[in-house]
Amino acid sequence: MSNSTSKSTKSKKSVWLVAVSIVLILLGSILAQMFNTSFYSTKVTRISFETEVGTLSGLLYMPKTASENDPRPTIITTHGYLNSAEMQDAGAIELSRRGYVVLALDMYDHGHSIYEKDLESGKEFFSFWPSSLFDAAQYMYDQDYVLKDESGNGIIAVAGHSMGGFSATMAMVMDEQSYATLGLRKIYAGLTMGSDYLWAGYLGATSDVAAAAFGPRFVGKIAAHYDEFFFDLVAESTGETVIRKNYINTSEGEEFLGYPENSTEGTIYTLDNGGKRVIYMPNETHPWNHFSVTTTGHQIDFYTAAFEGFVSPDQDSANLASDSQIWFLKELFEFVALVGFFLLFIPLISLLLKVPFFSKAKTEANLQIEGPKTLGGKSVFWLIIVFCTLFPALYFPTLMDKTGTGMKILKVSSLVVIALSVVFGIYTYVKKGKEKIKPIIIGTLLTAV
DSSP states (O other): OOHHHHHHHHHHHHHHHHHHHHHHHHHHHHHHHHHHTTTTTEEEEEEEOOOOOOOEEEEEEEEEETTTTTTEEEEEOOOOOOOOOOGGHHHHHHHHHTTTTEEEEEOOOOOTTOOOOOOOTTTTTHHTTTHHHHHHHHHTTTTBBOOOOOTSSSSEEEETTTTHHHHHHHHHHHHHHHHHHHOOOSSOOOEEEESSSTGGGGOOOHHHHHHHHHSEEEEEEETTTTTTSSHHHHHHTOSSSEEEEEEEGGHHHHHHTTTEEEEEOOOOOOOOOOOOEEEOOOBBTTTTGOOOOOHHHHHOOOOOHTTTTTTTTTTTTTOOOTOHHHHHHHHHHHHHHHHHHHHHHHHHHHHHTHHHHHHTTOOOOOOOOOOOOSHHHHHEEEEEEEHHHHHHHHHHHHHHHHHHHHHHHHHHHHHHHHHHHHHHHHHHHHHGGGGGHHHHHHHHHHHHH
């Protein structure tokens, strides 16, 4: 085969791959949007609003039949630590599909939201979540498309996963404190997923305080059997990574349900104050709550029960069964579009290099970098590989725990690396001489940084 024929064949293959990539991107994106908007029955927009401490932002899922003339029960749901509103896609899609207004919220300093007050060093974690959902509930309560009862109480639910669950707990506690002054509750229900009272307890919202503050609200907990972080401190004290937990039978779980006899998962219990409580325990780990048909089904069941009597006559799909779910198809077609996106690079670059403007960017490969030859060089090479592989495992828990000892080790280690890089730079300069001064300086500076 001639060289010109070979080039022509490669060009045709590149054109074909570009066409396939574009089709995958367009098809995946369009279908993902269709499922995200429940076949265009829901309008999804990003909104932002000012609060006393900053700016909150989120994705508003607005059923097209909801309006000031047909206000709806509303759900504000949020994410966990170092995540964003998009992690609540499953619940947001399914609940808006059933005619509820849903705000998937970015908590402060996550996603598009910003905490603008000065922070006290070491307490940054307590700026993200304590008031995020409560502040969002204040904003949503003032919207004319959000339902209120005859007394002006908001028919709003707050929900969140992990850190978002702490925020949901705090929102209900703060709303109950506000009730003492205003005489109305803006938050009607709450659902926490993957969180107990561990971190909320640092702000005074211990299990007994929260149980009292929940009052007559409809409150639920999704407490996965294999959650790695919460629901059974006794089990975690054994040192095992993942232990099967049974939150409903712990003292905290029994207190939450009002100490019923023979409590069972998924059963709704009514307290003396009129409040309703329920616990769901899927066989899942902590992060799997986000991508679970089971957990999404529990959310649907919870809100179907919580908002009974408040459903609009125009919410034709409100009673869809909890196993009728489409959110994972949105994820699937996003993946199809992503495959097309990455598939596009090489053939598109190959074609662009044939354009005169870009043709000179193509050069012959002539630089070969040899690996280390000596035993010492090979040892250093593999030590660096091992260190780089293990470094995230050492670094991440320290940042998550925020312990003073761990952070001090990181600081001291960084100073040691800087010092060693300077010593190495001086040593190399003395050994190699002035002819190698530029790479020595650049290498030393990069290592120090």
